[in-house]
Amino acid sequence: MTSAFKLSRRVLLQGSAALGATTLLAGLPFGSAQAKDIAVGFIYVGPRDDFGYNQAHAQGAAALKKLGGFKVLEEENVPETVAVEKTMESMINLDGAALVFPTSFGYYNPHMVKLAKKYDKVRFLHCGGLWSDKDPANAGSYFGYIDEAQYLSGIVAGYTSKTGKLGFIAAKPIPQVLRNINAFTLGARLANPNVTTQVIFTGDWSMPVKEAEATNGLINQGVDVVTCHVDSPKVIAETAEKRGIMVCGYHVDQSKLAPKGYLTGAEWNWEALYPKLAKSAQGGEKIPNLVRGGLKEGVVKTSAYGPLVEEKARKHADDIKAKLTAGSYVIFKGPIKDNKGGTVIAAGTDRGQTDIELEKMNYLVEGVLGAIA
């Protein structure tokens, strides 16, 4: 076979012209910043406008941008593979990032740890709370006790539900998620001891079709308040609103998606934390290796109450919120039984927020309908 095309001079010229144009384009000063600004990179595992986990982080980045003095770099849909290493290196080498926020849990090990060792002048702050003293000193990890806000959602849901059946759509039966399900149920049973929470695990963080099916299935069983722990609560909130039931939000405020049925929600408050962490990096302060906090530290917050929340529910929730904010309330306070009848926290034992045992949670409390395995 001979070549079907021959390169004519005209084609060659056209090609070089195109090449020249591309070079010119690359030379333009896109997104240039003033020399003094420090560059801060944010990496998201999903779309930044997902009404959920990633949007919460993007709102934090937006707050930093508004502050001024920082050049904010963002990348979305970066998988937890070698791709995130390349993204971090590119932010550091091409854009001079001095501080990087890889915001997904799976970015930490091996990816971020590896890069933190390689670039020891750059600060790495990861969302997930995983740092241990074996990890590099220029790395850090932060997380929030969002189960406090879930507990408050539970109280509101317990008062507002008419059927006494709540629904929880969860991604995976891992400690973080179980803690939210349990806190939500404990809160609801504080309001009404007969309430049950039916839990459905979808198996992954972003499964919109399964999440919609689960919501519909729960509603068909008589559930009249749903909440969730998945990356994007969007379809759950929309389905609940369409079917005329109530919903408690997660990650960010979803009241726009369900103006009638939105009760309240457990939200991250990265808008407060990120400017704080970035300023401390700008000032050259020592990196905080492990940052954790709940309502008291302002790392999490709750959504404003929706129209269906009665005065009694507001009052009780506000009361507990004040105690949690003051740091004088314990959610996981014995005796607590699991849903198989065994005692998981003995009477007289208080498991405060910082208790390491809570991070190994492997049970569902009494009142939760469903199983882990």
Added chain:
Amino acid sequence: MVVIGGEGALVLGGLAASAIAMTMPSAAPLVVQIAMAVAAMIAGAAWIALAGGLRHWRGVNETISSLLLVYIAIAVFNHLVEGLLRDPASLNKPSTPNIGDANMLGTIPGTDIHWGLAYGIIACVLAYILIYRTTFGFGMRVAGGNVKAARMVGLPVGRLVLVACGLAGASAGLAGMVEVAAVHGKANASLIVGYGYTGILVAFLARHNPLAIIPVAIQLGGIGASGGLLQRRLGLPDATVLVLQGLIFIAILTSEVLYGRLPWLKRRPA
């Protein structure tokens, strides 16, 4: 014959590789790596051979069955990673135990590219030799193109189909092993990111020629890698990468249709 279930063979290959590494904590790194590669290839080969077997003995369309098998493979993978093979210390991201730093494949000296690139190039060259330079490969091409014609000339169609599927699955399984041994050090949900599906696009754009896969794969990888800068410098959404890939796809499809029908696309006499 078109098999598109590489994703399933890849994740199971990665799982088999990390599972075998768990059983040999004190073996020499080279032994562990070879065992991982062999285990991954067997797992991948068995998985895609299933689709081949279904096609040969039950007449099930292999394109569809191999795609559906991906979902089963991912379910099996999740079940084992979150159950039997789970490292108890991996609390919030269920994973198999780490294979150990000594057993990692590492990077090609002088670059930050891991050895997976070499594996890929060698696999492409071997596949080219097998398909275009051996009698077996010729038989495979005939059986793949027209089963009736292949039967008529007395080719063992069943064996060819099974072996071809097995080899394809073994390659995907090996890719899973490389992901585990060069990047993650363990098997977890990070393996399920669609590399198997990207492989379909690469194979199509390379017009099923193993040697053409090398430049096409590098080109598609480059487009994927450019996504970060497109987002940061030009403020474009991440989907831009998909649009670029789609443009290439459409250009190839269009040129296929128009080839020889437009005056300036006429084949010139030799």
